[in-house]
Amino acid sequence: MSRHLPVVAGRSRQLPCQGASHCLVSLLGMVEGGLGGRIAGVVGGSGPERVLVAASFVNRVGNGLFNAASAMYFTLIVGLPAAHVGAALTIAGLVGLSAGIPGGHLADRRGARAVMMGALVVQAVSMAALVLVESWLAFTVVATVDQVAAAVGGAASGALVARVGGERPAAFRAKLRTFVNLGVVLGTVGSGLALAAGTRGAYVTLILGNAASFALCAALLLLLPHYPVLKAPPRERRLPAFADRPYLVFTALYGAMGLQYSTVSLLLPIWIAQHTEAPRWTAAAVFAVNAAFCVLLQTRIGSRIETPHDGGRAFRTAGLLFLVSCPMMALAAYTPVWSAAGLLIAAIFVHSLGEIWESSAGFALGFGLAPDHAQGQYQGLLGLGFSAGQAVAPAILTTVVLGLGVTGWLLLAVFFAAVGAAGPALARWGVRTRPGQAVVAEAAAA
Template sequence: MTKGGPGGRTARRGEGSAPERVLIAASFVNRVGNGLFNAASALYFTLVVGLPAAQVGAALTIAGLTGLLAGIPGGHLADRRGARTVMVCALMIQAVSMAALVLVDGWLALTAVATVDQLAAAVGGAAWGALVARVGGERPARFRARLRTFVNLGVILGTVGAGLAVAAGTRGAYVALILGNAASFLLCAALLLLLPAYPVLAAPPRRRRWTALSDRPFLAFTALFGAMGLQYPVVSLLLPIWISQHTEAPRWTVAAVFAVNAAFCVLLQTRIGSRVETPGDGGRALRTAGLLFLVSCPVMALAAHTPVWAAAGLVVAAVFVHSLGEVFESSGGFALGFGLAPDDAQGQYQGLLGLGFSAGQALAPALLTTVVLGLGTAGWLLLAVFFAVLGAAGPPLARWGARTRPLPGGAAEDVAV
């Protein structure tokens, strides 16, 4: 986020519209490909390749955990060598590794190819964060909100395509999904070449090389954001199991849950996210998200104790509230994640944030299925309080971050609650 005088800022905002459109288009293409692959990958490896589900899970777990190691170094490389260059290289590697999956015929091959893919994905994710910071400029909230709207839309469209392939059930259909995802990486890389070659920002003298790892407020935010990220598997994993095993709601309610969640996130992200600009705004958005989750989780639990149609209505209403919380949570994460990071080290900081978020997502299935499902209604109430406490920590964390670094526009006013 390059600083400058008023005239320079106005010029940059006018010139920034084209790069914003390019990055939105590139991200949309990439997420359509991700949606194609992610929704059907497990079925391909088990039904087509013929690997046992346990072996597939083990291979993907090993790859995912190994990939976590590359985020921070990859982000630092993006800061020092240019985010666009690093991201394009990562996308090219992912295109090759994704295409190689059609040749996989055993566990070792799957583990090796998936590990290369996850290493490149972690590097690319950190570089993407640094690139978003440069393209977004000094008032990036609306851009990031629009970007996430199109990202969500891309995943939805890709998932629809995956559903068609799954319905066909042939090897050719699954291979088309994989090669389609590989092509999306290549197209995304080609689009990124249309972006300006942003100059590397010089780091201040005497700064530690791995400054993100010694930034205690940002480390605390990383932990909080990773823990609050448990709200994503609530809709994608926990609630479908709860609906099918513990409520009288019709089974089509599971599909309605995903439709409501996707629709409201797409419709509301820009409207709400564009208003969450500063770290102070981000802290308050996290608090709001925690309160919304405090409402949605008990309503989800209540669905297990009501008749069939009441249960369906409660689930849909709960998902609406939860989706609203998701929009506030993601918007707050953007504002704090980018706002607390130094301009010249955005890649390294986004790499750290990605590591924390990915670690939380890796732990989420075990935690949610054992604790919440194991305790039933009490587990949902515990989860609601957990999210509310995390959200309440947002404003004081924003104030702590403001005290440890200069913020534009007056830090004291920014973090007032």
């Protein structure tokens, strides 16, 4: 939604960091006319926007380096049993869930940039400490500290994105997600090199590289202007997000729709390996196609979804696209080898479109229905709902859907369509319950 955020003094000045952030973007476009050049061309925007894009890109490259190889490091190099690694990550994740909303509230009251920088510094230290871990208890403690800081930083990041986004936040968030996806892809490619080497030194390099990405991201945030804290209305309750029924319902629906991410990363690879005749490399191919489509199309589609009403319709569109893609994936079990591979590629294209519409809807509704002075708290609540959905996704997808076979896929498709169908009504309800924002939303829609 095209909301008028408070104008910060000096916001229109050319920031001293502009050249530094532009250098990172230029690196992406060194191959003239190539993919990097095309993507770098969409950054544009103000100095603060370029800084936040650069910082997020650096951080996500580090995440990509670490995420793909972390489990293998602790099982193969450190020697922890896989069950112990899973238990430690589960404990850390559950504790981290409780930190998002308080962290977001702190960002609203003390400044999103400062809180996010503090969280990034903690993550840099905890990530570096992982190279010293030799026991399950130490791993659990360090992982828990990291997850708490990640939850706090994620909520603060949402508040900061809302401030930096300016008068066209949807376009900025779409560009930001494009570079976030690209960063993860590049980092994952780098992790593949370390996995091929298989040595302790290679794995340690990935971990320290991720730690350095947190530190560099925090340093880049120093180049952002200081955004003053927005005052809450008089006599507002301490945590208004918990009394906002439309937002609570959206949080639940957004967490439910988030099962689509595990559909690609978990359910589909298992389905390809166990139920289709497609070559095994098809699992990697569909993942790469999914990432590529999201990088190339996120800005083009997402920049047009600005108001909560846009978000409601986009949520419905996403559900309908998943209604098409899930049966296509299921039918791959009944087609010959190369036909199955082609059908899966076509299915992942449709699914990727649905992912873009779904994420864009999440931006428009998640930010558009949240009051400006409490963005951090509301983003913390939304993150809690999303994380809860991701936590239960493996159990649902691997038992219910895989257990029922094609019927399970069809039920999953109908589930996504039903959740998405609630989007337009939810948007109307949300706008109706916040009159001040409704006027701005309707003006923007007109």
